[in-house]
Amino acid sequence: MVGYPPPVPHPIWPLVDVRVRTLLLRLRRPTDDDCVALAQLAAAGVHDPACMPFDIPWTDAAPGELEQGALRWWWRQRAEWQPERWTFTGAVFVDDQPVGVPDLVGEDVSRLRVVHTGSWLGRRFQGRGIGREMRAAILQLAFAGLGAAHADSSASTDNPASLAVSRALGSVDKGETVKLRRGVAARNRTLRLDRAGWLRSRRDDIAIDPLGPCLAWFGLSGAAAGGEPAPVPAVRTAVAPGRIRPARSRRRRGWSAAASGLPVAG
Numbered sequence: 360m361v362g363y364p365p366p367v368p369h370p371i372w373p374l375v376d377v378r379v380r381t382l383l384l385r386l387r388r389p390t391d392d393d394c395v396a397l398a399q400l401a402a403a404g405v406h407d408p409a410c411m412p413f414d415i416p417w418t419d420a421a422p423g424e425l426e427q428g429a430l431r432w433w434w435r436q437r438a439e440w441q442p443e444r445w446t447f448t449g450a451v452f453v454d455d456q457p458v459g460v461p462d463l464v465g466e467d468v469s470r471l472r473v474v475h476t477g478s479w480l481g482r483r484f485q486g487r488g489i490g491r492e493m494r495a496a497i498l499q500l501a502f503a504g505l506g507a508a509h510a511d512s513s514a515s516t517d518n519p520a521s522l523a524v525s526r527a528l529g530s531v532d533k534g535e536t537v538k539l540r541r542g543v544a545a546r547n548r549t550l551r552l553d554r555a556g557w558l559r560s561r562r563d564d565i566a567i568d569p570l571g572p573c574l575a576w577f578g579l580s581g582a583a584a585g586g587e588p589a590p591v592p593a594v595r596t597a598v599a600p601g602r603i604r605p606a607r608s609r610r611r612r613g614w615s616a617a618a619s620g621l622p623v624a625g
């Protein structure tokens with residue numbers, strides 16, 4: 360019987376081989392072309408301009424500068440990657456369209472076992488369940504792939520969508536701090552998902568391509584990461600835009616396109 364040959368790892372930069380798949384989306388490291396497409400998506404709008412959900416107000420930049428700044432940021436994260444300190448920036452695709460970016464940030468992960476997550480979606484892709492699915496995918500990478508013990512996220516207290524995504528996936532409140540947003544003090548809430556919480560709702564329909572040589576790039580050995588998860592066969596289901604989230608859920612929270620913008624931060 361003839362089988363498929365195992366994928367050949369990239370000889371120099373194996374991080375490009377990291378891939379996570381769910382029934383709804385695909386996540387991988389962005390190529391330069393992906394970075395351009397994602398920068399253009401960001402320039403088309405990530406949030407209501409009246410609010411600022413990010414610690415670094417990168418979306419306030421003028422058109423043109425925003426896209427260049429985004430590229431610089433992603434290239435810097437790529438170039439400055441160290442096993443002791445890394446930011447894994449993902450590119451997420453739904454039906455082969457780039458829709459947004461989740462970040463996974465780790466520092467001394469082999470000893471601390473803590474990662475941080477952050478994310479954004481193009482505005483037209485928000486409010487359909489993609490943000491939740493994207494977080495589930497990056498958490499699968501963190502817990503199943505990298506053996507994390509905790510995953511933290513934080514958001515302004517008036518960013519209900521981000522807080523709801525964290526809570527929906529089992530994160531619990533760890534308290535508030537105050538941060539400057541556009542120079543104004545804003546309450547910021549940290550939420551934490553621990554390994555036991557992740558295991559309680561662990562999904563078996565999220566596949567990670569074998570991390571193999573990438574583990575060392577994350578500062579881990581195979582044993583330290585708790586072994587690699589067996590890849591789940593990818594099954595793709597085309598989902599029509601706007602029909603990703605069951606209608607029942609949209610009705611429950613009174614969803615409407617007009618209401619999907621975020622409230623003013625700070």
Ligand SMILES: CC(C)(COP(=O)(O)OP(=O)(O)OC[C@H]1O[C@@H](n2cnc3c(N)ncnc32)[C@H](O)[C@@H]1OP(=O)(O)O)[C@@H](O)C(=O)NCCC(=O)NCCS
Nearest residue numbers: 412478479480485486487488489490491514519520521523
């Ligand atoms: C935060 C973000 C990634 C969430 O993604 P999303 O696709 O819009 O959210 P989802 O549709 O997956 O919804 C996830 C949960 O949030 C809730 N939610 C979504 N938008 C909401 C809103 N405007 N108000 C209240 N709850 C909301 C949903 O009800 C859902 O909860 P449920 O699963 O219990 O029904 C996205 O809105 C975004 O990119 N926002 C702008 C950037 C940003 O704020 N990033 C985070 C910075 S900390």
